[in-house]
Amino acid sequence: MASINDVARLAGVSKATVSRVLNRTAPVHKQTEKRVNKAIRLLQYKPNLLAKGLKQKSGRLIGLLVPDINHPTYSLIVKHVESYARAAGFHLVLANTGNNPDEEARLIDNLLCRNVDGIIFLRVSNKSLAAERMAQSGVPFVLIDRAYEHSPFPFVMSDNYMAGVLAARYLISKGHHKIACVTGPPDISASIQRLAGFQDTLKQNDIALDPDHVLEGDFSFECGRRIARDILDTLPEISAIWAQNDPMAIGMMHTFLKNRIRIPGDISIMGMDDIELAALFVPGLTTVRQPFEKMCELAVQNLISSDSDRFSQLLLMPELVERDSVGTC
Amino acid sequence: MASINDVARLAGVSKATVSRVLNRTAPVHKQTEKRVNKAIRLLQYKPNLLAKGLKQKSGRLIGLLVPDINHPTYSLIVKHVESYARAAGFHLVLANTGNNPDEEARLIDNLLCRNVDGIIFLRVSNKSLAAERMAQSGVPFVLIDRAYEHSPFPFVMSDNYMAGVLAARYLISKGHHKIACVTGPPDISASIQRLAGFQDTLKQNDIALDPDHVLEGDFSFECGRRIARDILDTLPEISAIWAQNDPMAIGMMHTFLKNRIRIPGDISIMGMDDIELAALFVPGLTTVRQPFEKMCELAVQNLISSDSDRFSQLLLMPELVERDSVGTC
DNA sequence: CTGAAAGCGCTAACAT
DNA sequence: ATGTTAGCGCTTTCAG
Secondary structure, three states: OOOHHHHHHHHOOOHHHHHHHHHOOOOOOHHHHHHHHHHHHHHOOOOOHHHHHHHHOOOOEEEEEEOOOOOHHHHHHHHHHHHHHHHOOOEEEEEEOOOOHHHHHHHHHHHHHOOOOEEEEEOOOOOOOHHHHHHHHOOOEEEEOOOOOOOOOOEEEEOHHHHHHHHHHHHHHOOOOOEEEEEOOOOOHHHHHHHHHHHHHHHHOOOOOOHHHEEEOOOOHHHHHHHHHHHHHHOOOOOEEEEOOHHHHHHHHHHHHHOOOOOOOOOEEEEEEOOHHHHHOOOOOEEEEOOHHHHHHHHHHHHHOOHHHOOOEEEEOOEEEOOOOOOOO | OOOHHHHHHHHOOOHHHHHHHHHOOOOOOHHHHHHHHHHHHHHOOOOOHHHHHHHHOOOOEEEEEEOOOOOHHHHHHHHHHHHHHHHOOOEEEEEEOOOOHHHHHHHHHHHHHOOOOEEEEEOOOOOOOHHHHHHHHOOOEEEEOOOOOOOOOOEEEEOHHHHHHHHHHHHHHOOOOOEEEEEOOOOOHHHHHHHHHHHHHHHHOOOOOOHHHEEEOOOOHHHHHHHHHHHHHHOOOOOEEEEOOHHHHHHHHHHHHHOOOOOOOOOEEEEEEOOHHHHHOOOOOEEEEOOHHHHHHHHHHHHHOOHHHOOOEEEEOOEEEOOOOOOOO
C-alpha cells in the first residue's frame, strides 16, 4: 500500500505538498498539483485514515448503539442515521446493545477508544448510565427516541405525551370508551409519557382507563401476540386498544385475526411509529407516526455541528396516520 | 484524555512496559504490573485504537455493505454479522449501498482507507465490480447471499438452486400445476439460480412453467403488492405462487387478502428466507428457510481467520418451513 | 524482566 | 508556493 511518502517521492515534492493538494488546505501551484495527482493515480494511493485520525484526533466515525438491529423501528432509524452521517462524511460504527447496560458500557468505552466524533443512542433503559458516562468523556452524544426525564442530556425525540393525546383523542372521536393500552417496557420514559398523555386525555373526556386495562409489553411482535391472547381470555369487553408501537399492534392483530376476531369489526387496534409494515398489513394499521427521518437528520446534524450551534433537547411532533384498523363504536 | 505516556510516568515505568501489561505480550513482574494497572485506573486510561491500528495496520474493523438496512432480510443479516464480529473483537462499519455500484465503489475505497480487516458484501448486483476491486486490494472479503457465477471469489450463501427445487417439490406435492414464480432482480444470480431449480423440477414432473408466469420482482414488499394485482387482473387461473423472498410473498398476500382472495383457499403462496414476519403474518407463510445465522457466523469466521484455513466458497442447504399459506389443489 | 529508540502515515506549525 | 520538522499514541525490535 502506497503511502504519502511514495507519492511525494514520485512527484518530486514534499509530503506536505501532497497533503495540501489532498485536502485543499493551502494553495498549490497548478503544475505541481498536476504532478502530484498523477503520482496519486499511478500509485493508486489511498490516504490512511488511521494516521489522519490519529493526528487530527477524530476518526470521522459516529457510533450508533441500538437495542436490536433487526427490530423494524430501529432498523429504520439506523438507515436514516447512516444516510445523514455519510452525507456529512462520517462512517457509522453500529453495535447492538441487546438492552444490556453492561454491554452498552463496554461498547461506549470501545467507541471512545476509536476517537469517534460522537455517539447516538437508542432507547437505553432508564437504568443505563450511558449518558452520564458520555457526559464525563466530553464526547458529543445524542439520545434518539428516548430521554432521561428532567435530564440535562441532549436528545431528539417525538413528543411522547402528545402521541398519547393524539391516540386517545382519535379513539374517543370514534366513540370508544372500553379502551386498553399496551405499553412498552416500564423503565423507558417513552412508555411512561405515552401512557400519561393517553390516560390524561381519556380522563378529561370522562373515560376511565381501568388499571387492569394497562398491559405491560416490551415493544416486540411477540409480546403483542401474547397480550392479545390474554385480552381474549380475560378482557372480552374491550372495544379498542392502543399499542404503544406498531410491532406490538401488528402482533396483536395477528392473534386476533387467527382467532377469527375481525378488525376493526370486533375490536379496533391502533399503533405508534408508522413502520413500513403498518401500511402493508391487512387491515392497514392506524397509527401515530414518529418523524424518524427528521429525528435522525437532526441528531446527526447536532452531533457534528460545532459546539456553538448545538441544540440540546428537541421534541418533534408526532402525527396521526389513519388507516383501517380502527372502527366506530 | 490520558495517553500511554501519562500512565508510564505515573507508574514510573517505560511505555513499553505499559504496552506489555496491556496486551500481555511479554511477561511483566507482578509488582510492576500492579503499579501499572493502578495508574491505568487512576487516569481512566483508554488505549487509542487509531494509534494502535496505525502501528499494527489493522483497524479491528469489519465493513458491511448492504443494499438496504431497513429490509427485513438484510437487517437480520446485519444483526448476526455484528454479533459474530463483535464476539471476535471487531466493530462493524455499516453502510448502505442502495444497490448503487458507484456508491459501492466509493464505500469500498473509504473502508480500505480505514484499514478494515475485511469487508462483507450483501447482494451486490452482477454489474458490480466490487469483488474485482477488493481482490485487487488484497483485503479479505466475503460475499453473503450472493455470488458471481463461476467466479473465483469467496462467498457463503444458500444453495439457491436447491431452494427452487424444494419450493417446486412442495407445491407439486400439494397437487398444484398452474404455478407462477416471482423472481428477484434479473441481474442477481440468486434470482437466476432459484428460478432454474424451480423450473427444472417442475419440468421433471411434466409441469410447464409458462414464461408468462415468471414475473420479475425486486425483492421488496411493494413489488409483491403490485405483482399480485397484475396476477389478479391477467392470470386468474394460477393456483400457487412461489415468491423468491418473503417480503414479496407477504406483499402479495396483502393485496390478495385485501381483495377478498382467500389464502390458501383461493390461491397458495410460498416465500423464501423465513424472516421473523413469515411466522407472524396471517396466514403463516410457508417458506424456504435460509440459514442466515450460520451464514453470518461462517462469513465472519472466514474473514478474520488466517489465510491458511480460509475457505473460499461455501454453499449451505436451505430448508422447507411449512406453515399455512399453501393448500392442496 | 525492563527501557530506549525507531517508526507506522499523516498534518500543522514554522521556515523559506 | 513549497520544504522541514515535530509529533499524534502506540508497538516492537534491540539492548541490557
